[in-house]
Amino acid sequence: MKALLICEYLQGKLLESTYELLAFADQLGASKVMLLIGSEAQAPKFDGKIYLADAGKFGEYNPDLHKRLVLDTAQKERPDYIVFVHSSFGWDLAPRVASALKAAQVSEIVGVVDGKFEVPSCNAKMRRLLTPKTKQAVLTIQAGAFSYQGQDRGVPQLERVDLAGSTPRVEFIGYEAAEKKAVDLAKAEVIVSAGRGIGKKENVETIAALARALAGELGATRPVVDAGWIEHSRQVGSSGQIVAPKLYVACGISGAIQHIAGMKKSDFVVAINKDKDAPIGEVANVLVVADVMQFVPALTARLQK
């Protein structure tokens, strides 16, 4: 069994998540070959073959060109699996490759069970186990689901690849930096975050009062930020800030994967939610099953004493 692993590369740097692809292939028991569209200096430290295409020529991400580079490499290597990280790069490119190969795609794999692929469903409340029917399959793995234990001091054998004449339909213009962070949540010892479960914008003040009583910062989930209840600079999660405070209090937060990715390294997590089965319970040291807008004022009153 052979896996072609597609490296993650953004703004001139190899992303650490690339090594998770190696961990996944090891768990599958597959032999590994990699494709990097980037620069030689950033090649992963991997004892094996890496096909290298120059990001200076093909762009850091250009869907049409990158699809052809992946397909050309797959043609040479005939892998059983072509594996991406489930990222803005992977989820965009993987279905293009799968369509071209008429191959099955399994998205956002979090585990391998007897050679079958486990994926989350329904906001991580359920799991599904999938088997591709096609000979080749395209896979994306959830970032953070597979951790690489191997040694990162391998020396790859590089083979340069190129494309002849091609006009991409999507033109890359540039990057726009993330909004400046008015609040650096990464330094906070206590963060009290509000999720959609608080109900309405007017209730944000109740959550902010708890944050003050704990001498902490107010945080928020993405839906709360998108709704305009709390500013983006306080967003915790994969598209906001990654935090690791001593205490994280999740108020009315169900626990979307993207949010948990941003706070799971907190020392101690308290979740307040009316749904006992909410996925946030999986990472909480204490889950308080209660109406958040009744419980939070009661807690704040005790802390102010």
Next chain:
Amino acid sequence: MKMLVCVKQVPDMESRFKVNSEGVWFEEQDLAFRMNEYDEYAIEQAIRVREQLGGAADITVLSIGPDRVVEAIKKGLAMGGDRGVHIKDEHLYQKDPWQVASVIAAFARDKNFDLVFTGMQSQDRGSAQVGVTVAELLGYACVTTLVGFELSGDIVTARRELEGGIRGIVKLKLPAVVTCQLGLNNPRYPTLPNIMKARQKELLAFPIMDFLTEESAAITERMYPPEKKGRGLVLEGDINETADKLVAILKEKTTVLR
């Protein structure tokens, strides 16, 4: 400007899910269904394009599934879609993303849509495959994870959301498929007069077999709740007693109250 918006109806994610008798999907009875959240941004963006063009545009809202999905189509029409298309399938959950995309592409193939909008993923299955695969099958350009959209002539300037809040700016020419991320715009609420008006709008229905020629590419072996691991203490009951207990725990287990 001809536009197609693909919407999915999904259960409310706050629901409790039980595995169905086949063991491969959740029991749909007793669940409240609503429009996939990402798709609301897709409809809103199509309506904004029509407004930008002074109304010189036509929006078809398509959904696949059992009769209940007509509710999602009607919401799309009440927001501002011009016509609904219901592709009837009692067993949508048994179709994989490849089949769903092939059905949409088969419907769209001879209709010359300039722009196709989808959500970037569905909330229940979350494969993030259908929109891109539709584009590949139609031979359209495609951009995913849209958080910004501008149209000028037949050129779209799109902002894609990348990791860590960075955005990638790209340009592409119509025809195109774009998949919408949360926060792209502020989806409007249907007003009562618009809900009434939507009832008069055209709603076409087709059996899925009119468009389905592909077999599934992957098999769902089973569905199950995740293993409960590392689960902490659960506190329930009287709010005041629970709050007292929590304060005691925070004093014992953390240093933040010292």
